[in-house]
Amino acid sequence: MRSLTLPAPAKLNRLLRITGRREDGYHSLQTLFQILDRGDTLRFETPPRGTDIVLSPALAGVAEADNLIVRAARRLQRETGCRQGATITLEKRLPMGGGLGGGSSNAATTLLALDRLWDLGLGIERLATLGLELGADVPVFVRGRSAWAEGVGERLSAVDLEPAWFVILHPGVEISTAAIFGHPGLTRDSTVISMRRALDGAGPEAVWRNDCERIVRALHPEVDRALDWLGQYGHAMLTGTGACVFCPLDGETQADQVLQQVPDEWQAFKARGCNLSPLHQALDLAEGLGQAQA
Numbered sequence: 001m002r003s004l005t006l007p008a009p010a011k012l013n014r015l016l017r018i019t020g021r022r023e024d025g026y027h028s029l030q031t032l033f034q035i036l037d038r039g040d041t042l043r044f045e046t047p048p049r050g051t052d053i054v055l056s057p058a059l060a061g062v063a064e065a066d067n068l069i070v071r072a073a074r075r076l077q078r079e080t081g082c083r084q085g086a087t088i089t090l091e092k093r094l095p096m097g098g099g100l101g102g103g104s105s106n107a108a109t110t111l112l113a114l115d116r117l118w119d120l121g122l123g124i125e126r127l128a129t130l131g132l133e134l135g136a137d138v139p140v141f142v143r144g145r146s147a148w149a150e151g152v153g154e155r156l157s158a159v160d161l162e163p164a165w166f167v168i169l170h171p172g173v174e175i176s177t178a179a180i181f182g183h184p185g186l187t188r189d190s191t192v193i194s195m196r197r198a199l200d201g202a203g204p205e206a207v208w209r210n211d212c213e214r215i216v217r218a219l220h221p222e223v224d225r226a227l228d229w230l231g232q233y234g235h236a237m238l239t240g241t242g243a244c245v246f247c248p249l250d251g252e253t254q255a256d257q258v259l260q261q262v263p264d265e266w267q268a269f270k271a272r273g274c275n276l277s278p279l280h281q282a283l284d285l286a287e288g289l290g291q292a293q294a
């Protein structure tokens with residue numbers, strides 16, 4: 001039996017501009033993905049016989065066949081005709097429907113792990129293309145770099161962001177991405193800006209905003225309150241379509257100070273921004289140490 005234990009990190013959308021709606025209903029956007037050093041952990045084992053994909057524990061409210069981990073594994077089997085199976089254990093830490101990309105990241109980790117354990121050799125390009133079928137956020141996790149993104153999030157340019165610490169606050173609600181993108185009140189007409197302007201243009205606060213924030217604040221008073229509270233400490237923003245909100249801080253000590261003040265009703269954690277995903281750091285390590293044991 002071969003096995004591999006890997007992280008599935010979270011992301012933040014440091015900015016999110018919705019610039020139009022395509023004919024297939026998907027929205028074109030511009031976003032800056034910041035990968036974090038915190039997330040879920042997945043353990044993969046490949047039994048000597050059988051093609052079953054077995055995942056535990058189950059996620060509340062998600063049928064096994066709909067779980068992005070199982071879908072990613074089956075998609076790989078279909079793509080390659082691979083006759084191997086996998087037993088997968090998920091240690092879930094990221095809130096679901098939180099805008100932290102947990103499900104997408106789980107899918108990306110599964111694609112990379114099984115590509116390696118099943119000796120498929122598909123490589124990052126093909127895995128990113130397969131990942132896009134599973135969700136718009138999957139390719140950035142497959143590629144594993146903080147990145148400027150366009151299209152539906154699949155046209156990626158890796159960026160090196162300044163070292164940063166964040167406090168991330170979960171207001172206790174789960175928000176459906178489809179519900180926010182389908183809402184008639186969402187504005188979809190932001191101008192297209194250049195990556196350069198986004199990164200260092202007309203002052204971060206003018207550009208570093210999220211077009212979903214207004215409608216999410218209106219629909220979810222809990223998010224509205226969380227944003228106002230965290231805004232005492234800096235430029236607080238919504239990530240993705242929510243529900244989590246985050247604030248960049250001047251280092252870990254300040255993050256710890258803010259965490260101590262968080263009211264009991266909210267869950268919160270601190271995280272460091274990474275330019276290279278912890279998943280890719282771990283895979284490089286696994287390569288070096290021959291960690292995928294025979």
Ligand SMILES: C[C@@](CO)(OP(=O)(O)O)[C@H](O)COP(=O)(O)OP(=O)(O)OC[C@H]1O[C@@H](n2ccc(N)nc2=O)[C@H](O)[C@@H]1O
Binds near residue numbers: 242
């Ligand atoms: C908004 C973002 C920003 O990073 O993140 P989250 O808040 O979900 O984390 C993403 O674009 C989300 O990506 P992801 O969560 O993978 O979305 P998908 O599963 O592909 O899409 C869920 C649904 O949202 C809508 N959708 C999604 C992406 C997009 N660019 N336009 C859309 O209209 C579609 O109705 C789709 O059926």
Ligand SMILES: Nc1ncnc2c1ncn2[C@@H]1O[C@H](COP(=O)(O)OP(=O)(O)O)[C@@H](O)[C@H]1O
Binds near residue numbers: 097106
């Ligand atoms: N492995 C998974 N982890 C989390 N959510 C999953 C997973 N598989 C399927 N889902 C579904 O995807 C939805 C979005 O999950 P998630 O990626 O965590 O949030 P978001 O898209 O807001 O960042 C969940 O509400 C859940 O129904």
